[in-house]
Amino acid sequence: MKDPTAVQRRIIEAADPETGRLSGTEAQLAGLVRARLAFRHPRPPHAYFLTPAGHRIRDGGADAVPRAAPAPDPAPAAAPASGVFAARTGAEPGPGVEGPSRAREVRTAWEGLVELRRMTNTDGARDRPCGWERTHLVQAAALALEAAGLPPAWPGRDGYLVADTPQPEAVAVRAPSPDGLRACAAALERAGWQVGEHAAPRGGGRYLLASPRRV
Template sequence: MAEGVFEAATGDGPPGLTEGAGRAADVRQAFAGLLQIRRLTGTAPAAWELTQTVRAVALALEAAGLPPSAVDADGTRVATGYRVRSGDGPGTVCVDWLGPSGSGAAQEEESELGRCTDALVKAGWEALLYRGPRRRRFLEVEPAPRPS
């Protein structure tokens, strides 16, 4: 990441990325900017969000105060929280609730993904809960249908 360029936490970044008052201010500013774009264009999600769905969904979750997961330099999961990844279909993303081995993340996933759903719906997304491999739950997220 280039210095000065804001990146929303997807849950696959280093630990500590989202800590501190400076980060919280950056998230608020980025999300406020996104809401301003929506107001000016009259669309939600905005065109940028539709081309950068992973980033847009991660920003909505981080702005809602939900914790992202994290991985260390070896790729080992070291923090419990959401992870946003590309979905199988065009314009879709998936949100998982992951944590380190033995963290209890699997037992928390239904309630925590429910919190993620609430935040995403408020932010103009549609999130549906599914069961995937090994019976782990995940959200499939796409833009909410626009009223006609």
């Protein structure tokens, strides 16, 4: 496959750093789609996002030439029409925007991620995490929990908290009660994650260790 043109590289490098959302003319973006460096989201507003190959170009420089077949490498999460979307991990200082608008954003982001799974998993599986989720573990797990309707924690409210761990491809999920922890485990398992419950050292309570399922 040919290297991207100078114009295409500029568009790729200017992509949103979190979501991979692209800006450009319709012809320019369509050219990136033909080159397998971008895809058009199936839902309105039909925005364009980097594919795994496009992310390799942006992150890896000139040597990151896209291959003929997509691979489960880092890929963008969906963004709502209003701008950049970030799933809530529970570590935020406050609730931010709530209500129907937030619910719509979460639903759109989750549907976009499921579509991304279909496009980037080699077998087209929608029930198994994709490459983007494996490189954005905390955000991916948080999106699965928020999309399931579970409340994130912040000062003054009980809810889930998702955090990094030293273990490769694993996040820790905490909740204020056994029922909350079970609800988190069920939501993650439905979203294609492997989940185990563990006891924290020195009486620190119980928590979940969750990893994206591979098969």
